[in-house]
Amino acid sequence: MDYKKTVDYLFQRLPFYQREGSIAYKKDIGNIISATKHLNNPHKKFKSIHIAGTNGKGSTAHMLKSILMQSGLKIGLYSSPHIKDLRERIKINGEMISKKDVISFVKENKKKFEKIDLSFFEFMVALSFDYFAKKKVDIAIIETGLGGRLDSTNIITPILSIITNISIDHTHLLGNTIEKIALEKAGIIKKNVPVVIGKKDKTKAIFNRIAKEKKSIITYSNKKEYESDLKGKYQAENINTVATAISVLQKIVDFKINSKDISSGLLNTVKNTGILGRWQTLKKRPLIICDIGHNVDGIKNVVEQIKSIKYRKLHFVFGTVNDKEILKILVQLPKDAKYYFCAANIPRAMNSKKLKKHASQYNLTGREYQNVKEALKSAEMNSDGDDLIFIGGSTFVVSEIL
Numbered sequence: 001m002d003y004k005k006t007v008d009y010l011f012q013r014l015p016f017y018q019r020e021g022s023i024a025y026k027k028d029i030g031n032i033i034s035a036t037k038h039l040n041n042p043h044k045k046f047k048s049i050h051i052a053g054t055n056g057k058g059s060t061a062h063m064l065k066s067i068l069m070q071s072g073l074k075i076g077l078y079s080s081p082h083i084k085d086l087r088e089r090i091k092i093n094g095e096m097i098s099k100k101d102v103i104s105f106v107k108e109n110k111k112k113f114e115k116i117d118l119s120f121f122e123f124m125v126a127l128s129f130d131y132f133a134k135k136k137v138d139i140a141i142i143e144t145g146l147g148g149r150l151d152s153t154n155i156i157t158p159i160l161s162i163i164t165n166i167s168i169d170h171t172h173l174l175g176n177t178i179e180k181i182a183l184e185k186a187g188i189i190k191k192n193v194p195v196v197i198g199k200k201d202k203t204k205a206i207f208n209r210i211a212k213e214k215k216s217i218i219t220y221s222n223k224k225e226y227e228s229d230l231k232g233k234y235q236a237e238n239i240n241t242v243a244t245a246i247s248v249l250q251k252i253v254d255f256k257i258n259s260k261d262i263s264s265g266l267l268n269t270v271k272n273t274g275i276l277g278r279w280q281t282l283k284k285r286p287l288i289i290c291d292i293g294h295n296v297d298g299i300k301n302v303v304e305q306i307k308s309i310k311y312r313k314l315h316f317v318f319g320t321v322n323d324k325e326i327l328k329i330l331v332q333l334p335k336d337a338k339y340y341f342c343a344a345n346i347p348r349a350m351n352s353k354k355l356k357k358h359a360s361q362y363n364l365t366g367r368e369y370q371n372v373k374e375a376l377k378s379a380e381m382n383s384d385g386d387d388l389i390f391i392g393g394s395t396f397v398v399s400e401i402l
Contacts, residue, residue: 003099006106007086010120032152034116035126042133048140048156052148052185053164053198055298056238059230059278060164061143063242066272067265068139069093071257076132076140078125083276083399090128094272097131105130121145125152149187159252161188162245164198164238178203186210194248196221198241219248228266232279233308234301239266277398279305285385287311292395294320296328302392303332311388315340315379319372319397320355321348330362338382339366342375344396372400
């Protein structure tokens with residue numbers, strides 16, 4: 001198989017949550033245990049940091065990776081979802097896993113993994129563990145996909161766990177209250193492994209209880225005076241979480257990380273890691289910005305950031321998926337914008353006509369478009385140099401214009 005055929009196999013033969021939704025989600029870790037046993041348990045051959053949370057875990061993981069790279073370490077990173085190429089999920093320092101490595105792993109293991117009935121996510125987790133072990137990384141940063149307790153990544157025993165924040169998302173899978181979701185995320189807290197919590201709120205009692213049961217030292221993030229090249233006011237919380245995590249990490253392992261490494265790592269996160277879609281500027285005139293914020297809190301952060309920008313007129317290219325709390329999202333969106341409702345090319349995408357109908361309940365007006373690129377093209381045609389075009393609502397909307 002060449003790379004295209006390999007990717008087609010992974011997408012078409014295996015259940016893929018990002019495209020198909022909850023039908024592809026598996027609420028147990030039995031499959032990944034079987035798969036890693038077949039691979040001789042590669043996840044036990046390297047140190048790791050485990051990150052969960054509703055929002056900010058991707059940014060947190062990439063900032064942390066950048067800092068550790070600045071200190072001279074060989075850092076693996078597993079993150080999801082990908083924006084353009086599935087290889088974005090598996091990186092060592094600034095380099096994605098090679099196409100050759102993906103092809104050979106799939107070729108060697110697909111028959112066995114088909115018998116185990118792995119999902120796409122489970123297959124990628126197994127690949128990342130095997131790759132990091134073979135490449136002998138100093139440490140791997142592992143981001144959960146969804147939840148924590150039953151996430152496929154949760155077979156690792158990390159040296160540090162991080163939970164960024166908790167808000168309402170994936171309620172049909174994780175629970176319909178903050179407390180229930182917090183319990184799922186808290187599932188990554190391991191016995192005698194310290195944990196950093198990014199936000200102190202009403203979930204504090206739950207995290208304190210679980211940490212006490214696990215004899216895990218718990219540290220809450222506190223304000224740090226650092227900046228990052230990842231733009232957006234909402235990144236301040238992630239920066240504090242990362243800096244706090246570094247201070248805890250320095251007490252656990254003999255890594256030489258100084259304040260210069262922290263400052264430089266944060267200011268060069270995009271350069272060092274290649275992260276995409278986080279308040280990313282695509283064009284200056286008109287100003288075109290995209291962001292993958294896609295749930296209630298993510299959209300709230302986006303709207304607050306938009307308010308800080310001066311523009312003549314706001315053009316909002318917007319699409320979402322069917323399993324989001326769309327009414328709670330729409331009520332937050334600015335009413336003075338011109339909307340370009342669209343649907344990404346995935347089965348989960350909400351039909352643009354249906355989205356426009358929902359939006360009309362909140363006096364959000366605009367036209368519907370067959371696809372994302374058509375919507376963006378129309379927005380550019382209707383704008384002038386002093387306008388702002390924002391593209392978002394879904395990771396998949398953003399991925400189609402990058």
